[in-house]
Amino acid sequence: QPNLFMGEPIVIALDGTSASGKSTNAKLVAKALGYVYVDTGAMYRSLAWHCLEKGVALDNEKAIASLCRRWKAELRNDDGHIRLYVDGYFPEKEIRTAKTSAAVPTVAAVPGVRKWMKIKQRDCARFGNLVMEGRDIGSNIFPETDFKYYLNASLDERAKRRAADGVDENLAERDKRDSQRASAPLMIALGARVIDNSAMTAEETSTLIINEMRERLEAAG
Ligand code: DC
Secondary structure (H helix, E strand, O other): OOOOEOOEOOEEEEEEOOOOOHHHHHHHHHHHHOOEEEEHHHHHHHHHHHHHHOOOOOOOHHHHHHHHHHOOEEEEEEOOEEEEEEOOEOOOOHHHOHHHHHHHHHHHOOHHHHHHHHHHHHHHHHHOOEEEEEOOHHHHHOOOOOEEEEEEOOHHHHHHHHHHOOOOOOHHHHHHHHHHOOOOOOOOOOOOEEEEOOOOOHHHHHHHHHHHHHHHHHHOO
16 A cells, blocks of 8 residues: 555644544545544434434433444445445435434534444554544544645634535534533644634645645655
């Protein structure tokens, strides 16, 4: 496999607040560098959807953790995008509904869930070099990686971006829930490069990351 770093797959950790442009930029960076793209938020969303489907009460941590231990969820590489299939199905539409979005932070706060996700997310490295987006990738999932970025933008700008996608949601509330949970909260990982892209296009943001990555990999030989 080309482009290994010290014999290991390269992992670019891309963390940040909601609607800070993680997905758009992660996809652009993955495409430019030829890495596979992993959306960890989609994995938590899939579990939240599965809990709703199975009628698991969201205030029942034990039941959520137990369902997570038992569900038949399997990673697949679809054209460079790693996806978690549930019983052989990828719930692409279902995980983006308002109902699922509202349920995710609760599900994502359960320690047993985060333990399961960490194992699955680390296992993604078997597909090759990764651009992995999330909230705790640099701080918790791949703390050993040298390549960490943290995206943010003003609340105003992020609300505008969500509204442009036709989604009206309380971003400040979700950031707060993601940042204040006890288990692997959203935080800026040590050594992460922080990029405030309030006044930047995705093209500009991703170019910054792509160029820096190319320079660093070249310097490392
Ligand atoms: O990035 P997103 O909006 O699809 O994430 C959905 C939710 O999942 C978000 O509220 C926080 C949670 N999440 C998380 O706790 N850890 C991650 N690595 C990714 C997402």
